[in-house]
Amino acid sequence: MKRWFVVLLVSATLAGIVFSQQAWKPKRADAVRVLIATGGHDYDPEFYNAFDDEAINAKVDPHPRAYSYDMRKRADVLVMYDTAQTLEPAKQKNLREFVESGKGLVVIHHGICTNVNWPWWYEEVVGGRWLFEPVNGKVGSYKHDVDLTVKPAMQHPILNGIGTFKIHDETYKDLWISPKVKVLLTTDDKTSDGPVAWISPYDKARVVYIQLGHDRQANMNPNWQRLVRNAIQWAAGRLN
Numbered sequence: 405m406k407r408w409f410v411v412l413l414v415s416a417t418l419a420g421i422v423f424s425q426q427a428w429k430p431k432r433a434d435a436v437r438v439l440i441a442t443g444g445h446d447y448d449p450e451f452y453n454a455f456d457d458e459a460i461n462a463k464v465d466p467h468p469r470a471y472s473y474d475m476r477k478r479a480d481v482l483v484m485y486d487t488a489q490t491l492e493p494a495k496q497k498n499l500r501e502f503v504e505s506g507k508g509l510v511v512i513h514h515g516i517c518t519n520v521n522w523p524w525w526y527e528e529v530v531g532g533r534w535l536f537e538p539v540n541g542k543v544g545s546y547k548h549d550v551d552l553t554v555k556p557a558m559q560h561p562i563l564n565g566i567g568t569f570k571i572h573d574e575t576y577k578d579l580w581i582s583p584k585v586k587v588l589l590t591t592d593d594k595t596s597d598g599p600v601a602w603i604s605p606y607d608k609a610r611v612v613y614i615q616l617g618h619d620r621q622a623n624m625n626p627n628w629q630r631l632v633r634n635a636i637q638w639a640a641g642r643l644n
């Protein structure tokens with residue numbers, strides 16, 4: 405090949421790679437409007453890859469501003485990727501009004517550490533909480549960099565396209581988990597309680613908890629991304 409042609413080809417390929425990495429997929433007019441609350445746990449930019457989808461229109465709302473206004477007009481689904489152990493009453497009111505209005509909620513990973521002093525929230529809405537203090541001899545623990553195998557525990561639209569898969573992630577153990585949750589995914593790994601994703605018993609809104617998703621390696625896992633997207637669509641009432 406002529407040298408100029410090789411240079412042109414390489415330049416075009418590089419430009420294509422750069423462009424495809426930077427461009428976000430255009431959003432459909434009926435895309436689910438998502439608010440993502442962040443804070444209290446570092447994370448990598450690849451976390452947002454899960455939301456690069458034409459059917460999801462996501463905005464990020466970091467603490468301390470998260471939950472400080474009426475979210476009902478601005479979002480269909482709230483994603484909690486945050487840790488805020490105790491929220492002010494005004495923020496709790498906004499969260500309560502959001503879920504009581506039937507809007508969707510997807511709590512991811514360390515979101516289980518938010519509102520741990522609000523029994524209604526963790527017992528009825530999320531169906532689990534982190535134990536910062538010992539309860540009945542149990543206290544929450546975590547382990548980084550575990551290669552675990554995750555298996556579906558039931559048939560559900562959130563698991564569309566998801567079979568048994570491996571993921572490099574952080575595991576949690578000795579959480580309080582409501583006996584009323586419907587477990588979506590489990591693992592046999594000894595560093596985990598077993599359930600790593602569930603549907604909560606809350607009946608006024610669709611609520612999903614996904615424990616997986618600590619860092620870049622988990623965030624880049626296509627199964628994790630699919631799980632998050634499916635959970636958002638189901639929580640919004642679009643997936644049945």
Ligand SMILES: [Zn+2]
Binds near residue numbers: 513514618
């Ligand atoms: Zn973590």
